[in-house]
Amino acid sequence: MRAALRLIAAAALLAAAVPARAAWDDYEIIQWQSRNAPAYAALKRLGVSAAMVMADRDGTGAPVQRQFAPMQAVGLSWYVENIATDFYASYHRWSPPREVNWRFVEAQQRLRQNPDDQTIFRRDPSFADPVWQQRIRDRLIATVHEQSPYRPLYYSLGDETGIADLTAFFDFDLSPASLEGMREWLRQGYGSLAALNAEWGTDFSRWQDVRPETTRQAMRRADDNFAAWADFKAWMDLAFARALRMGTDAVHSADPTALAAIEGVQIPGWGGYDYSLLVDAVDVMELDDPPLAHSLNPHLIMLNTSFGGEPRQIHAIWRNLLAGSRGIILWDGEDATVRDDATVGTRGEAYAATFAEIRGGIGRLLIAGEPQFDAVAILHSPASFRTQWMLEQKPNGDAWMTRTAETELGANAARDAMWAYERAITHLGLQPVYVTSARDLRSRGFKALILPHAIALSPDDARAIREFAEAGGTAIADVQPGVFDAHSRRLPQPLLDAGMLRLIAPGELTGASLGVTPRVRLEAPNGDVTSHTWRHGKDMIIGVQRDFAADAADETVVLTLPQLAEVYDIRKRQALGRVASVTLTLDAVAPALLSVTP
Numbered sequence: 324m325r326a327a328l329r330l331i332a333a334a335a336l337l338a339a340a341v342p343a344r345a346a347w348d349d350y351e352i353i354q355w356q357s358r359n360a361p362a363y364a365a366l367k368r369l370g371v372s373a374a375m376v377m378a379d380r381d382g383t384g385a386p387v388q389r390q391f392a393p394m395q396a397v398g399l400s401w402y403v404e405n406i407a408t409d410f411y412a413s414y415h416r417w418s419p420p421r422e423v424n425w426r427f428v429e430a431q432q433r434l435r436q437n438p439d440d441q442t443i444f445r446r447d448p449s450f451a452d453p454v455w456q457q458r459i460r461d462r463l464i465a466t467v468h469e470q471s472p473y474r475p476l477y478y479s480l481g482d483e484t485g486i487a488d489l490t491a492f493f494d495f496d497l498s499p500a501s502l503e504g505m506r507e508w509l510r511q512g513y514g515s516l517a518a519l520n521a522e523w524g525t526d527f528s529r530w531q532d533v534r535p536e537t538t539r540q541a542m543r544r545a546d547d548n549f550a551a552w553a554d555f556k557a558w559m560d561l562a563f564a565r566a567l568r569m570g571t572d573a574v575h576s577a578d579p580t581a582l583a584a585i586e587g588v589q590i591p592g593w594g595g596y597d598y599s600l601l602v603d604a605v606d607v608m609e610l611d612d613p614p615l616a617h618s619l620n621p622h623l624i625m626l627n628t629s630f631g632g633e634p635r636q637i638h639a640i641w642r643n644l645l646a647g648s649r650g651i652i653l654w655d656g657e658d659a660t661v662r663d664d665a666t667v668g669t670r671g672e673a674y675a676a677t678f679a680e681i682r683g684g685i686g687r688l689l690i691a692g693e694p695q696f697d698a699v700a701i702l703h704s705p706a707s708f709r710t711q712w713m714l715e716q717k718p719n720g721d722a723w724m725t726r727t728a729e730t731e732l733g734a735n736a737a738r739d740a741m742w743a744y745e746r747a748i749t750h751l752g753l754q755p756v757y758v759t760s761a762r763d764l765r766s767r768g769f770k771a772l773i774l775p776h777a778i779a780l781s782p783d784d785a786r787a788i789r790e791f792a793e794a795g796g797t798a799i800a801d802v803q804p805g806v807f808d809a810h811s812r813r814l815p816q817p818l819l820d821a822g823m824l825r826l827i828a829p830g831e832l833t834g835a836s837l838g839v840t841p842r843v844r845l846e847a848p849n850g851d852v853t854s855h856t857w858r859h860g861k862d863m864i865i866g867v868q869r870d871f872a873a874d875a876a877d878e879t880v881v882l883t884l885p886q887l888a889e890v891y892d893i894r895k896r897q898a899l900g901r902v903a904s905v906t907l908t909l910d911a912v913a914p915a916l917l918s919v920t921p
Contacts, residue, residue, distance in 0.1 A: 347582075347624045347649050347650075347690065348687060348690060348691070349372075349682070349686055349687045349690065350644065350649060350650050350681050350682060350685075350686025350687070350690065351372050351373055351400075351476060351626075351649065351650035351651075352370055352371045352372050352373070352650060352651055352653065352678060352681075352682065353371070353372070353373045353374060353375065353402065353476070353626070353650060353651065353652045353653065354366050354371050354373070354374045354375065354653050354655070354660075355374075355375045355652050355653060355654050355655070356375075356654075356655055356656060356658070357374075357375070357390065358374070358393075358658075358661070358663075359393065359663060360393035360396055360397060361663075361664070361665035362658075362661050362662070362663055362665055363393050363394055363396075363397045363399055364397040364665060365661040365665040365666070365667060366399075366660065366661050367397055367398060367399055369660070369661065369667060369671050369674065369675060369678060370674070370675075370678030370679060370681075370682045371399070371653070371678075372399065372400060372682070373394075373399055373400040373401055373402060373476050374391075374394045374399050374400075374401045375401065375402060375404050375652075376390045376391050376394075376401045376402070376403050376404065376475070377390065377403075377404050377405060378403050378404060378405050378406040378466060378479075380405075380406065380407075380408075380409065380462065387403065387469070387470065391473070395473075400474070400475065400476050401473075401475055401476065402475050402476040402477045402478070402479060402584070403466060403470055403475050403477075403478045403479060404479045404482065404586075405479055405481060405482050406462060406463055406466050406478060406479060406480060406481070407459045407462060407463065407480050407481055407570060408481040408482060408484070409448075410448060410450075410455055410458075410459050410481070410566070411480050411481035411484040411485075411566065411567065411570070411585070412481045412482065412483050412484045412485060413426065413446075413447065413448060414426045414427040414430075414446075414485070414487050414488045415427065415483050415484075415485060415487075415488045415489055415728075416483075424488040424489075424491075424728075427487055427488035427491060427493070428488075430443055430487075430493070431493075431724060431725065434724050435721075435724050435725070438539055438721065438724070441497055441537065442497075444493070444494040444495055444496065444497040444537070445495075445496060445497055445498040446486065446487075446495040446496035446498060446501070449496050449498040449500050449501050450496065450501070450562045450563060450565070450566040451496070451498065451500035451501045451503070451504045451562065452498075452500055453500070456566075456569060459569070459570060459573070460569065460570075460573040463478070463480070463570055463573040463574055463577070463583075464573050464574075464576060464577040466478065467573075467574055467577035467578050467581055468577050468578075471577065471578040471581065475581075476582070477581070477582035477583065477584040477606065477607045477624075478574050478581060478582065478583055478584065479584045479585065479586055480567060480570040480571070480583055480584065480585050480605065481585055481586075482585075482586040482587045483586070483587030484567075484585050484587070484588075484595070485563075485589070485594035485595055485596075486559055486560075486562075486563050486593070486594050486595045487593075487594055488594070488727070488728050489587075489589050489594055489728035490589040490590065490592045490593045490594040490596055490728050490731045490732065491593065491594060491726065491727055491728040491730075491731060492538075492593045492594075492712075492723060492726050492731055493593075494537050494538055494555075495559060496559060496562070497534075497535075501558075501559075501562060502533075502534065504558075504562065505533075505535070505554075505555065505558040505562075506530050506531070506533050508558055508561065509533065509554065509558075510530060516528075516529075516530055516533075519533065522550050522808075522810055522812060523548070523550050523551040523554075524546070524548050524550070524551075525551065535551050535552060535554060535555030535558075536549075536551040536552045536555070537552070538552060538723055539721065540552070541713065542713070542716075542717045542720065542723075546813070547807075547812075547813035548811075548812045548813065549709075549710065549713050549810075549811040549812065550808075550810035550811055550812045552713070552811070553706070553709050553710065553713075553810055553811035554810055556593075556709050557597075557705070557706075557709070559595070560595055560596075560597035560600055560705070561597075561600060563594075563595030563600075564595065564597070564600035564601055564603075564604045565604075567585065567601075567604035567605055568603075568604045568605075570583060570605075571583035571604060571605050571606065582606040582607050582624065583605050583606050583607070584605055584606060584607035584608065584609070584624075585605050585607075585608055585609075586608075586609035586626075586652070587609065588601070588608045588609060588610035588611075589610075589611075589728070589732075590611065590612065590732065590738070591615065591703075591705070591708065591738055591741075592708065592731055592732075592735070592738065593712075593731055594728070594731075597705045598615050598616055598619055598703065598705075599619065599703060599705060599759040601616075602616050602619045602620035602623050603620060605623075606623070606624060607623075607624040607625075607626065608623060608624075608625055608626070609625075609626040609627065609628060609652060610625060610626075610627070611627065611628075613625045613627070613643055613646040613647050613648050614646050614647075614745060614757075615703065615745075615757050617646060617647035617694075618696070618755070618756050618757040619703070619757050619759065621647070621694060624649050625643075625647055625648050625649060626648065626649065626650045626651060626652055627639070627640070627643045627648050627650075627651050627652070628651065628652045628653075628654050629651045629652070629653055629654070630654050631659075631670060632659075632660075632669070632670040632671070632672070632673025632674050633673070634871070634873070634911065634912050635871050635873070637673065637674075637677055637912050637913070638868075638871040638911070638912045638913075639871075640677060640681075641677070641868060641912070641913055641914050642868060642871075642914075644681065644685075644686065644689060645689070645853075645855045645866045645868060645914060646855070647694065649686075649690055655670065659671070660674065677913075680894065685893065685894070685916065688864065688893070689857060689864065689866075691859070692857030692858060692859055692864055693857060693858040693859075694754075694855065694856075694857055695754065695842070695855075695856040695857060695858055695863075696754045696755070696756045697753040697754050697755065697756075697839055697841065697842070698768055698769050698770040698771065698839050699748055699753055699755040699756065699769065699770070699771045699772075699773065699837055699839050700755065700756050700757070700758045700764060700767075700769045700771070700772045700773065701741060701744055701745060701748075701755045701756070701757050701758070701772075701773040701775060702757075702758055702759075702761060702772065702773065702774050702775065702777055702784075703741065703757045703758065703759050704737065704774075704775075704777050704779060704780075706779035706780075706781075706807075706809045706810075706811065707737040707776055707777050707778050707779045707780075707807075708735060708737045708738055709779070709811055710737075710778055710779040710807050710811040711735055711736050711737040711776060711778060712735055713811065715734075715735065715736070736776050737775065737776040737777075737778070739776075740775035740776035740801050740829070741775040741776070743775070743829035743830075744773045744775045744801075744829045744832070746829070747829040747830060747832045748773070748832065748837070749853045750850060750851070750852070750853060751832065751833070751834050751837070751841065752834075752841035752843065752844065752845040752853075752854050753834070753837070753839060753841050754854075754855060754856070755773070756769070760783075760784060760787070761784040761785075761787040761788045761791065762783065762784070762787045763787075764787065764791045764796060765790075765791060765794055765796060769791075769796065770796060770797060770837070770838045770839050771796065771797040771798075771799060771837040771838055771839055772788065772791060772796060772797070772798050772799070773799050773800075774788070774798060774799065774800040774801075774804045774824075775800075775801060776801055776802055777800065777804040777805070778802065778803075778804065778805070778806050778807055779805070779806075779807040779808065779809055779810075779811055780804055780805035780807075780808070780809060780818050780819070781808065781809035782808070782818065784809070785804075785805050785818035785819055788804075788819060788823075789819065789820075789823060792823040792824075793823070797825060797836070797837065797838050798819075798823060798824050798825065799824070799825050799826075799827050799832075799836070799837070800824050800825075800826055800827075801826065801827075801828055801829070802826075803817050803819075803821060803824075804817065804818070804819050804824070805817045805818030805819045841854075842856060842885055843856065843865055843882055843883065843884060843885070844882070844883040845867070845880065845881075845882055845883075846880060846881040846882075846883070847869075847878065847880045848878065848879075848880075849869075849878060851869050851870040851872070851878075852867060852868065852869050852870075852878075852880055852909065853867075853868060853870075854866065854867045854868075854882075861920070861921060862918060862919065862920050863918075863919040863920075864893075864916065864917070864918055864919070865882065865916070865917045865919060866914050866915070866916050866917075867880065867882065867907060867909065867914055867915045867916075867917075868909070868913070868914035868915075869909050869910075869911060871911060871912065872911050873911070874911075875910075875911040877908050877909065877910050877911075878908070878909050879906060879907070879908050879909075880906075880907050880909060881904055881905070881906050881907075882904060882905045882906075882907065882917075883903065883904045884902070884903055884904060884905070884919060886903070886921060887901060887902070887903050887921075888901065888902070888903075888919045888920055888921050889901050889919070889920040890902055890905055890917055890918070890919055890920075891917065891918040891920075892915065892916070892917060893916040893917065893918055894913070894914075894915065894916050899917075905917065
């Protein structure tokens with residue numbers, strides 16, 4: 324027990340030693356909808372720590388000082404919302420009485436009427452437009468200068484940002500400035516025009532003539548060489564990430580301790596959602612599924628949104644906290660958490676116990692810990708996602724012109740395989756690490772590499788995988804990897820020999836096939852339990868939670884520790900003695916949290 328209390332005290336001291344906003348030291352619970360002063364006071368008593376202030380971009384909105392006055396009066400912090408949504412989310416932004424995505428729908432309609440009109444593919448505004456770039460820099464700097472004395476939680480560049488409408492597929496951005504930037508990027512990557520022509524199957528004589536293929540053109544190719552299309556898609560992901568980084572740098576230039584954010588972050592896919600680029604573009608992201616982002620950048624501050632107090636939603640709050648989330652945003656358009664008269668509603672009553680626990684020290688404890696990962700790597704391959712999308716959609720011809728953001732949330736074999744392997748590995752009691760390159764696998768201590776539907780690989784990655792396997796590492800795939808190169812050009816033969824791979828479907832994985840032993844062995848009769856571990860010096864924190872199942876009976880699970888240790892149940896505040904194994908009873912919602920001292 325003394326060890327667990329010492330950990331909590333250490334977390335508090337660590338947080339106190341860091342200047343405000345230089346670190347995110349506790350779990351933040353943020354109210355989105357504006358409320359009156361009595362309601363804010365009641366929300367604070369419930370555990371809410373901050374609220375939202377809408378940026379006044381054009382001088383017609385409510386002054387921010389008037390917005391945050393009732394928050395300030397009751398001791399709540401706040402963040403500044405949607406400072407540059409007109410730039411970062413210009414095809415998905417609130418503009419009543421029209422639909423939020425009306426500009427994107429209009430562009431799709433124009434394209435269907437005239438599929439050969441490539442001027443439709445000029446994003447307005449272009450991320451490469453220098454006038455807009457300066458306008459956004461100036462606005463962000465001015466906003467931070469105005470707000471920095473009050474130390475907001477963060478500054479939101481935009482909500483539900485994207486190249487087009489969220490993750491909707493489109494051939495943005497063929498504007499002159501974007502093409503000029505793409506050509507310079509291609510010149511750096513290929514080194515020569517001859518090399519680009521050889522890869523694309525083109526015959527450009529001057530760099531200024533280089534122009535990518537549209538989706539319609541690429542789908543009409545008979546040689547499965549989609550490089551001139553895929554390179555453009557990769558460029559737009561980079562252009563989006565660079566634009567976000569520009570905004571983040573502007574915020575930092577005005578206040579080095581300030582944090583820049585985007586919200587409404589979508590699943591990996593189109594619209595700029597290449598997580599290998601996105602996780603380093605901002606300081607804070609509000610998103611649905613933390614594991615990928617947290618693995619690629621453990622320093623990224625991740626938030627989630629809660630839409631209700633039902634058991635499934637409470638389960639998600641705990642699940643995301645264990646996966647690295649540092650807070651939630653409460654979306655409550657019905658005022659069901661706290662009513663206008665400051666009484667607690669049914670949703671607030673459902674939240675109360677969870678908020679009290681997390682804000683009572685557990686959130687701070689986990690945030691101060693060092694998350695532990697196992698020697699299993701999963702390759703995150705945006706190139707394979709792009710290639711697979713083309714293979715799946717090409718038979719449908721021009722039907723892609725009607726695809727929406729919701730449509731793109733559907734199946735893609737590369738993305739689905741990535742998630743399936745992650746789920747299988749975590750249910751073996753392991754925490755995998757996502758990697759964006761296969762290089763340095765052995766030096767980083769990995770024993771197994773998962774290649775989920777990795778049909779598109781670079782020669783460098785193929786070489787690194789070959790060396791990894793030859794040195795004794797286990798390379799596992801669901802299909803033959805590397806049948807395309809990283810530019811989505813089909814190869815005469817795969818980059819990897821089948822003999823160096825083990826073809827194992829996600830559902831057939833075992834600890835033995837991975838060659839990795841969990842640091843804590845977990846015995847769960849239903850196979851529906853995952854675990855997380857954190858380090859605090861010599862001490863270890865273990866979090867164990869079941870998958871959610873409505874009305875499920877309690878389940879007994881057994882944890883076997885690597886050695887005899889002093890164990891303390893953090894949530895029950897109960898010493899379990901010096902033991903080598905622990906038997907726990909888990910309900911369908913909340914986790915068990917244990918402090919383990921060797």
